[in-house]
Amino acid sequence: MKQQNIFHDAGIRETPIRKAILSIFETSKTPLSAQDIESHTKLATLHPDTVTIYRTLETFCDAGIIRRIELQEGKFRYELEQEHHHHIVCLSCGKIQDIHDCIDEQTQRRIKKETGFTIQRHSLEFFGICADCRTA
Numbered sequence: 001m002k003q004q005n006i007f008h009d010a011g012i013r014e015t016p017i018r019k020a021i022l023s024i025f026e027t028s029k030t031p032l033s034a035q036d037i038e039s040h041t042k043l044a045t046l047h048p049d050t051v052t053i054y055r056t057l058e059t060f061c062d063a064g065i066i067r068r069i070e071l072q073e074g075k076f077r078y079e080l081e082q083e084h085h086h087h088i089v090c091l092s093c094g095k096i097q098d099i100h101d102c103i104d105e106q107t108q109r110r111i112k113k114e115t116g117f118t119i120q121r122h123s124l125e126f127f128g129i130c131a132d133c134r135t136a
Contacts, residue, residue: 010063012059012063017046017048017052017053017056018056018059020042020046021037021043021053021057021060022060022065023042025078025079028079031071031087031096032077032078032079033075033076034050034053034075034076037053037057037078038053066079066081069087069125071089071096072125077096083100084102085099085102086098086099086101086102086123086125087099088125088126088127088128089128090128090129090132090133092129092130092133093130093133099126103122108122
């Protein structure tokens with residue numbers, strides 16, 4: 001989807017900084033932290049301050065453009081809102097990979113029945129040691 005459509009559809013104003021940040025997400029293969037975005041070369045000529053970056057991330061989250069994830073690192077990461085998936089994280093090098101397997105409907109129904117919760121969404125992350133780190 002073109003950037004103009006994303007901003008228009010989300011009901012937010014298109015600015016050079018927002019365009020640059022969205023472009024960073026569009027080319028990233030892994031979830032990004034605010035620090036990753038702040039140090040990205042695509043923002044070098046725009047010189048946004050840290051507060052502007054965080055506000056943009058919150059605006060994008062509120063608009064459904066990106067989603068915030070927490071991978072037990074003491075910080076949030078963000079990625080484009082796309083098809084539902086999960087992550088596996090290497091505890092040694094920090095490598096993050098997408099996983100497209102998910103818990104099935106039967107498991108969700110069982111959890112709902114056992115807890116009495118109405119499930120709105122879920123997050124499932126795996127942590128381990130990647131093949132590269134195991135052989136090193």
